[in-house]
Amino acid sequence: xxxxxxxxTTFIVQGITGRExxxxxxxxLDFGSKIVGGVTPGRKGREVHGxxxxxxxxQVVEHNGGAVPDGxxxxxxxxxxxxxxxxxxxxxxxxxxxxxxxxxxxxxxxMVELAxxxxxxxxxxxxxxxxxxxxxxxxxxxxxxxxxxxxxGPGRVGVMSRSGGMTTEISSTLTxxxxxxxxxxxxxxxxxIGSAYAELMPLFEADExxxxxxxxxxxxxxxEAQLSEWxxxxxxxxxxxxxxxxxxxxxxxxxxxxxxxxGTIVEGKEDTAxxxxxxxxxxxxxVVERIDEIPDAVKARLHEGAA
Amino acid sequence: MRTDAxxxxxxxxxxxxxxxxxxxxLEEVCPVDIYAQAADGTAQIVAxxxxxxxxxxxxxxxxxxGAVRVLKLYEDGAEL
Amino acid sequence: MRFYEYEARxxxxxxxxxxxxxxxxxxxxxxxxxxxxxxxxxxxxSQVLTGGRMKAGGVKFADTPGEAEAHAADILKLEINGHAxxxxxxxxxxxxxxxxxxxxxxxxxxxxxLILFSDMxxxxxxxxxxxxxxxxxxxxxxTLLPVSDFHAKQAIAGAGVTGRQMQRLIPIVSRLAQLFxxxxxxxxxINPLAELEDxxxxxxxxxxxxxxxxxxxQRELLRALGIADDEERDxxxxxxxxxxxxxxxAADHRGVIQGKDTGFHGDLGLVIGAGGGSLTLTDxxxxxxxxxxxxxxxxxxxxxxxxxxxAKAVLQKDGVEKIAVMMSIVSNTRVDIVARGVIKACxxxxxxxxETISVFRIPGAWEEEGFKIxxxxxxxxxxxxxxxxxxxxxxxxxxxxTTAP
Numbered sequence: 001x002x003x004x005x006x007x008x009t010t011f012i013v014q015g016i017t018g019r020e021x022x023x024x025x026x027x028x029l030d031f032g033s034k035i036v037g038g039v040t041p042g043r044k045g046r047e048v049h050g051x052x053x054x055x056x057x058x059q060v061v062e063h064n065g066g067a068v069p070d071g072x073x074x075x076x077x078x079x080x081x082x083x084x085x086x087x088x089x090x091x092x093x094x095x096x097x098x099x100x101x102x103x104x105x106x107x108x109x110x111m112v113e114l115a116x117x118x119x120x121x122x123x124x125x126x127x128x129x130x131x132x133x134x135x136x137x138x139x140x141x142x143x144x145x146x147x148x149x150x151x152x153g154p155g156r157v158g159v160m161s162r163s164g165g166m167t168t169e170i171s172s173t174l175t176x177x178x179x180x181x182x183x184x185x186x187x188x189x190x191x192x193i194g195s196a197y198a199e200l201m202p203l204f205e206a207d208e209x210x211x212x213x214x215x216x217x218x219x220x221x222x223x224e225a226q227l228s229e230w231x232x233x234x235x236x237x238x239x240x241x242x243x244x245x246x247x248x249x250x251x252x253x254x255x256x257x258x259x260x261x262x263g264t265i266v267e268g269k270e271d272t273a274x275x276x277x278x279x280x281x282x283x284x285x286x287v288v289e290r291i292d293e294i295p296d297a298v299k300a301r302l303h304e305g306a307a
Numbered sequence: 308m309r310t311d312a313x314x315x316x317x318x319x320x321x322x323x324x325x326x327x328x329x330x331x332x333l334e335e336v337c338p339v340d341i342y343a344q345a346a347d348g349t350a351q352i353v354a355x356x357x358x359x360x361x362x363x364x365x366x367x368x369x370x371x372x373g374a375v376r377v378l379k380l381y382e383d384g385a386e387l
Numbered sequence: 388m389r390f391y392e393y394e395a396r397x398x399x400x401x402x403x404x405x406x407x408x409x410x411x412x413x414x415x416x417x418x419x420x421x422x423x424x425x426x427x428x429x430x431x432x433s434q435v436l437t438g439g440r441m442k443a444g445g446v447k448f449a450d451t452p453g454e455a456e457a458h459a460a461d462i463l464k465l466e467i468n469g470h471a472x473x474x475x476x477x478x479x480x481x482x483x484x485x486x487x488x489x490x491x492x493x494x495x496x497x498x499x500x501l502i503l504f505s506d507m508x509x510x511x512x513x514x515x516x517x518x519x520x521x522x523x524x525x526x527x528x529x530t531l532l533p534v535s536d537f538h539a540k541q542a543i544a545g546a547g548v549t550g551r552q553m554q555r556l557i558p559i560v561s562r563l564a565q566l567f568x569x570x571x572x573x574x575x576x577i578n579p580l581a582e583l584e585d586x587x588x589x590x591x592x593x594x595x596x597x598x599x600x601x602x603x604x605q606r607e608l609l610r611a612l613g614i615a616d617d618e619e620r621d622x623x624x625x626x627x628x629x630x631x632x633x634x635x636x637a638a639d640h641r642g643v644i645q646g647k648d649t650g651f652h653g654d655l656g657l658v659i660g661a662g663g664g665s666l667t668l669t670d671x672x673x674x675x676x677x678x679x680x681x682x683x684x685x686x687x688x689x690x691x692x693x694x695x696x697x698a699k700a701v702l703q704k705d706g707v708e709k710i711a712v713m714m715s716i717v718s719n720t721r722v723d724i725v726a727r728g729v730i731k732a733c734x735x736x737x738x739x740x741x742e743t744i745s746v747f748r749i750p751g752a753w754e755e756e757g758f759k760i761x762x763x764x765x766x767x768x769x770x771x772x773x774x775x776x777x778x779x780x781x782x783x784x785x786x787x788x789t790t791a792p
Contacts, residue, residue: 023719078600104571104601105493109530112498117531143718143752151716151771163663168751169715172771189662192498218666221495245666248673253650259669259682260662262600263495289674291667292774313734314727314760339690358691358727362756381763 002132002183003158003203003210004095004121010036010069011095011138012060014084015076016048020099020140024075025049030145033136036060036069039084057091071095073129073139081125082107089118097139098124098194101262108192115194122194126261128164128186133175141186142168155180157298158204158238160197161216162189162261163245169291170214170243177295182210189218189261196223198230205236211305212298213240217276219249220264224276228283239301240285241294247273312357316378317341323374324350333375336365362387388597388620391434393476394612395593399577401611402566404559405589407481413474415463419456421477422449428480431458435470436620443467448480481591486579487548488512489560491528491567499527502564504542504556508579522546528564536561555588556580570608571601623649628681628704635696642689642720644697646681648704653678655745655786656701656710658694658729660685664715664775671776672711677783680707688720694728695735702736702743709742711782714749716771722749722757730764741765745785748778 005011015021016038026049028035037060038053040046046053054060061068072088074081074096081100088096089111096115103125115122123130129139133152141164142148151168153175161167164186171181185200187193197215204210217224224242231240249259250272258264270276277287288297309318323329327348334344339359345351364387366375377387390398393411400406410421411434422429433445440446445467449455459475466472486508494501504524507515516523524545528538539560543553559580567575574596581591597605606616619625625633632646657679659668665684672679681701685694701710712729714720726747733740747761750771761768769778 079604102600104598104604105573106530106568106571106598106601109493109498109500113529113531140719147718147752151718161663163661163666163715165661165715165717166663166667168718169664169667169775172716173774176772192493192495196496216663218663223496226496243667245663245670247670249666251650257647257649259647260666260684264666290671290774290776292776313731358731361721361724379759381760 001207001209002135003200003207004130004183004185005071005132005136005138007032007135008034009071009136009138010034010067011071011073012036012057012069012093013038013051014057014072014074014088016040016051016053017043017046018075021075022048024073024099024140025051027140027144027148028137031137031148033138036064057087057093061091068092071097071138073097073099075099078103082111085111085122086114089114089120092118094120096120096122096194097127097129098122098188099127099129099139100124101126101190103190105192108190112192112194123185124188124194126190127188127193128167130183130185132183133181139186140164141184151175152184153180154182156182156209156211156302158182158207158210158213159184159215160187160200160213161185162187162218162263163216166216166245170216170294173291173294174214174298177299179295179298182207189263191221191263193263197227198223201227201230201234201236201238204238205234210238212302213238214294214298215240215242217242217244218260218264219246219273219276220258220271222270225270225279228279228285231283231285239298239305241297241301242280242285242287243291243294244273244277244280244287250274308352310352310354310357311380312354314379314381315357315360316380316384317352317357317360318376318378319350319352320374323370326350329370329374332369333366336369338363338365342366388599388602389436390595390597390612391436391473392432392592392594393434393474394614395595396476396590397612398566398570398595398608399563399590399593402562404562404577405587407479407589407591409476409478411474411476412459413463415456415460418459418475418477419452422455423452425477425479429455430478430480431455431462432476432478433462433465433467434473434476435467437468437470440467445472478591481581481589482584483579483581483591484584485582487556487582488515488576488578489556489563489580490574490576490578491564491572492574494527497527499530500564500567502526502528502538502542502560504546504548504560506546506548508581512578524548530568534561534564534568539564551586552582555586559588571598571605572596573598628700631700632683632697635693635700639690639693642685642687642693644686644689644693645684646697646700647683648681651679651681653680654706654708655782656680656704656707657683658685658698658701658710658712659683660714660720661717662686664713667715668713668775668779671779672783675776675780675783677779677786680704685714685720685725688724689728691724691727691731694725695731698729698732699736702732702738709745709782709786711745711779712747712749713775713778713782715775717749717751719752721753722751723753723760725749726757726760730760730766745782746778748773748775
């Protein structure tokens with residue numbers, strides 16, 4: 001099995017006629033995903049790689065005989081993202097992947113608040129989406145289907161990452177080591193995101209295919225602290241291995257600067273790499289120093305669990 | 308005519324370059340603006356953009372066989 | 388964007404929060420006139436975008452307009468932490484009975500704004516939270532539903548404040564929570580929020596930061612504050628390298644490049660990407676004993692010219708002889724395009740790519756084509772079977788001369 005999406009998951013692409021969206025649509029279709037429509041206001045009647053384009057989400061639903069798609073990938077400019085996400089949520093869509101970056105936090109908070117009211121889930125913003133190796137992908141994660149297939153082999157490890165590119169690097173390493181990936185999620189690089197590690201853990205916990213978790217993390221924010229608290233409160237069956245990037249940002253000269261992603265700015269003591277590593281380790285989460293150490297660390301933890 | 312940059316060379320058959328319809332087509336299809344239609348309607352090669360070629364073949368698909376050649380100079384001039 | 392105190396006070400005032408009858412000027416003579424108008428004792432405060440004003444002598448008290456003018460002249464000349472003063476704020480010296488703290492920040496875990504309130508104002512809130520947790524009240528506010536006074540009331544009650552003070556504080560804190568959202572702030576702080584001897588409340592200092600991503604839609608407010616559309620306030624002056632990379636990035640819409648060298652003093656030039664990959668690789672170089680000359684990011688499939696521009700900017704930094712070109716597995720950015728860009732940079736600067744590029748480790752999209760180019764120029768390159776750390780190790784070994792080239 002997998003989490004969030006499987007082979008029957010249907011989704012739409014909002015902003016489907018944009019350059020990146022056209023590529024992403026091609027990649028997802030080639031990978032086996034079911035895209036049932038696209039939305040770009042004023043472009044009704046067009047097609048993108050055979051996917052019909054509509055002006056509104058309601059029109060897609062109508063076109064599909066009243067069936068509400070399971071998900072939506074939103075890739076529209078930042079000023080229009082909130083409206084697009086509200087439209088998806090009010091149409092009853094349960095899973096919204098927001099690719100767009102540089103969305104003001106107030107908008108993100110409002111989207112999350114509405115999703116909570118509607119019982120829906122948001123992944124992102126500023127993310128590449130998620131992938132179930134060999135089954136489906138939702139978003140640009142892993143790139144063209146053949147590249148995605150090369151980096152993501154089906155397997156036992158769930159991956160969550162604040163960096164889209166590093167999701168692929170880590171998954172490729174796990175695949176090369178024979179461990180493979182159950183579901184990999186690019187959760188987004190912003191300070192406020194729809195689903196943080198701790199909020200996805202219960203899904204992995206319930207997924208029989210997943211036997212271990214690998215996370216990629218960075219300075220800034222306190223979602224690692226939140227994960228540590230989750231682990232402490234729940235008797236999780238899943239060993240977790242973490243990789244922390246951006247240790248160089250702890251240097252005094254880098255204070256107050258942001259690198260890589262908007263969310264990395266170190267605002268308080270708790271945000272630094274050193275503090276986060278300490279906190280993760282205190283919760284029993286193993287923190288490795290190098291990406292190439294991840295497979296052995298996972299294998300060792302799986303072996304411990306089996307013994 | 309032929310223009311060689313560092314990595315890519317572009318050659319347009321001299322007769323084909325005079326075809327104004329082809330010149331317009333080449334200017335339209337190239338995503339990195341390697342071709343431009345001159346004031347007299349003929350096809351020109353924009354030298355500064357030649358190395359930006361993304362090997363998409365759109366110019367080859369848009370022109371008759373042999374009219375345009377895209378050469379990979381890093382591969383001993385292998386034709387795309 | 389970080390605001391000067393005089394701007395932050397204006398923001399607070401616009402939201403209907405009482406402030407003192409202060410004045411701002413960049414002229415010492417005018418400071419004296421403002422003091423004259425205010426009458427009585429005044430405080431002269433340096434307007435700089437940095438902390439520690441008091442310690443550095445950037446805040447002085449004056450009893451007469453003449454004294455105010457003299458202090459203003461001194462303060463205008465004073466540099467604090469490398470920052471020149473934008474001007475001075477002349478403030479009446481208030482008769483303070485009690486200092487409070489009110490602030491609003493984003494709580495990324497709750498994904499909502501968080502009001503922080505304390506009856507121990509005038510000092511750093513983090514210190515109060517650590518030493519006197521019972522004196523800090525907190526309350527989250529919604530973003531879809533309107534902010535209501537009861538949210539402010541909860542935060543005030545949480546700090547143990549009640550009575551007439553609470554009644555007076557509720558509208559102030561509530562307005563602060565509202566302006567935090569309507570003005571797209573990431574930090575909105577009044578410290579101290581003072582209760583005066585006559586029982587009234589005023590904001591005696593304010594600290595505001597606006598989210599960069601929202602500056603476009605807050606133009607009206609920014610213009611009203613006298614801030615030009617192109618005014619940059621990064622907190623630090625961009626270096627020559629940083630400005631050069633920004634200019635290259637702005638000149639071409641294809642892909643994104645970034646470069647920073649503030650705080651980097653090494654000799655190994657880094658042409659790396661993307662977001663997470665750059666963080667990982669910078670750490671990797673340092674962890675194997677290397678010393679980066681800069682940080683950089685390549686993303687979103689840049690043009691050859693852009694990749695070339697970044698590599699050139701790195702190679703033109705003082706003391707940089709070699710660059711390492713490394714990324715995590717790419718799926719959008721193309722290996723061959725980056726390979727062309729970095730080789731072109733070497734050639735245009737009259738350098739041998741095989742000598743100058745210590746390693747090239749970018750696996751992924753179009754790698755077969757990219758590796759053909761790299762082979763032709765004799766550049767050492769790796770596919771995904773060589774890890775990011777192994778590539779970093781190789782680059783550092785080469786620059787330190789511990790390995791045959």
